Amino acid sequence: MALTDRNVTIDARAYATPVHTPEIVEVIDLVSGEVQQTKAFIEAHRYGELVEARVGMREALKNERPRHICAICATPVYLVANMHKRFFFRHKTEDGSCPAKTRGELTEEEIRARKYHGLRESEAHKRIKQLIERSLRADPAFETEAIVQERRWASTRDPKAWRKPDVQAISAEGRFAFEAQLSTTFLDVVVSRRMFYRDESAHLIWVLAHFSERYRRMTTDDLLFSNNSNVFVVDDETVRISEETRHFHLRCHYRVPLCDAGIITDEWREEIVPLRAVKKELDRQRAYYFDFETEEGKSFEILKQNLRDEVAAYWAQNMTRNAEGDPKHLDRWLAIKERLAVHDVAVPDYPARDGSFRNMMHAVLSGLKGHAVGWQFDTLVQCAHQIAERHPENLLAFGFAIQVGGHEALLESQDLTGKWKRRREVMRAQLRQRARKYVPSTACMPALLFLFPEVGARVSAFVQRNGLSVEPANDIADI
Incomplete structure (x- = not known):
């Protein structure tokens, strides 16, 4: 957290902080119908996520579709x-x-009337409008006659609605509104403009005079996180490049997610880019050069897969009859357990002592690998008989793991007496009759779905498709 000139800058990945004593203690979520403690709700979100969410909340409110209401008075x-x-x-x-x-004595509208409108004609504001216009006029992609400042833009839907963007322009990509962000740009102003220009099927580009990731006002964060963690600046250098290249350029500041020691961190980068390289999403009314959202998703998947691989490696190395339960391996497992908890996946402290979890892991890993994992068997068909006889609740997971691993032919080749084939037909008939012993339990469904997503998804779909209900039990899977 940085503190400069009384401004507080919060790291995007830090958890958001509520005020100490909120007036509204509880709200009702109109989607889920749940009563939520406001402090808990805020603390459950990372700062960047909550800022983006509050933009969505305000927009929903303007559309008369509030997402939350006060639990006492039912006011949005x-x-x-x-x-x-x-x-x-x-x-x-x-x-x-x-x-x-x-609320205090002054409303947002009253504050805006005193501060916002007065600053719109400051010299700094006039200058950034001139820089935007110069950049546009340097680019032949924009129609010269359509590049204007402070001209009334009437709504094509509502004759009473209008806006006056700082600069507007038209190109083959469509109609553009460029708005210079001021230090007093209220979220209400941001949301109103987003909604207006989206209804007009026009691109809204917010432009700053400068940006520092270490010194960000709330008004800047509202723009940053609602535009996929990108912000744009127009300055003397970008104008020079625009005029030299005859393509409108902006300075883009953006976050880049990085995988580091099992966690995701951020790195800030800066690049001068042509406007034509900026992705414009009309439906979400956002503009960005670097797709932070997609790249962060890839980073999360990498971390998840690394964690899955670590669990599988631990199991192969330490969960054999000779090694399982060895105290020297416990610290490693507890570290894995802590990382799984971040993904809302609960596993036992002592996996060797939890027969349900242990046997589910043995069954799925054996099916995926094509050989016994954890059990002291020589063949895959021996694992199959073990599961059918002693752990039928894991049968579906084992069967789908065989499919995912591509070991169906191997299993058939090891069934020299045909015993497995006959047993399989009996089990299929029992499944059609919804035999309870094959019904997966709830205890370890999150673990199955997280550690073995393809297997877990197939089992879950099978259960739903065939009307098999899942019952709690002291065993492994909710499959």
Whole structure:
């Protein structure tokens, strides 16, 4: 956290912080119907995620589809942050009937009237508009006559609605509105413009005069996180490049996710890019050069796969009859358990002592590898008989693991007496009759789905498709 000139800058991956004593203690989620503690709700989100979510909340509120209401008075509420970037919920309107008081003497509209409009004609604001216009006029892709400042833009849907963008332009990509961000640009202003220009099927590009990742105001964060962790700057250098290349260029600051020692960290990068290289999403009304969202998803998948590989390696090395339960391996397993907990996956402290979890792992890994893992058997068909006789609740997981691993032919080749074939037909008939012994239990479904996603997905689909209900038990899978 950085503190400069009373501004607090929060790391995007840090968990958000609520105010110490919020007026609104509980809200009702209108999607799930749940009553939620406001402090717990805020603390459960990372800062960047919550800032993006609050933009969505405000937009939903303007569309008369609030996502949350006050649990006491049922008035729609939305997230705001104080000067220290601590969050709390505020009523959309406040008439004194609710004991929770979330507004001061001045409303946002009154504050905006005093500060925002007065600064729109500051010299700094005039200058950034001129830089944007110069950049546009340097690019023949934009129609010269359509490049104008502060001209009224009337809605094509509502004759009473209009906006006056700082600069507007038209190219083969469509109509553009360029808005210069001011230090007092309220979230309400940002959301209103997003909605207006999206309804007009026009691209909205927010432009800053400068940006520092170490010194970010809340108004900047609202733009940053609602635009896929990208912000754009127009300055003297970008204008020079625009005029030299005859292509509109902007300076883009963006976050890059990095995998580091089992966690994801961020690195800030800066690049001057042509506007034509910027991705414009009309449906979400956002513009970005670097697709942070997609790259972060890839990073998470890498971390997940690394964790899955580590669990499989641990199991192969330590969960044999001779090694399982060895105290020297426990610290390694507990470290794995802690990392799995981040993904809401619970596993036992002592896997060797938990027969249900242990046998599920043996069954799935044996099916995937094509040979016994954990059990002291020579062939895969021996594993199959072991599961059918002693662990039938893992039969579906084992069978789908055989398919995923591509070992069906191997299993058939080892069934020299035909005993497995006959047993398989009996089990299939029993499954059609929904035999309870084959019903997976709830205990370790999260582990199965996380550690073996393809196997878990197939088992889950089979259970749902065939009307097999899942019952709690002291065993492994919710499959």
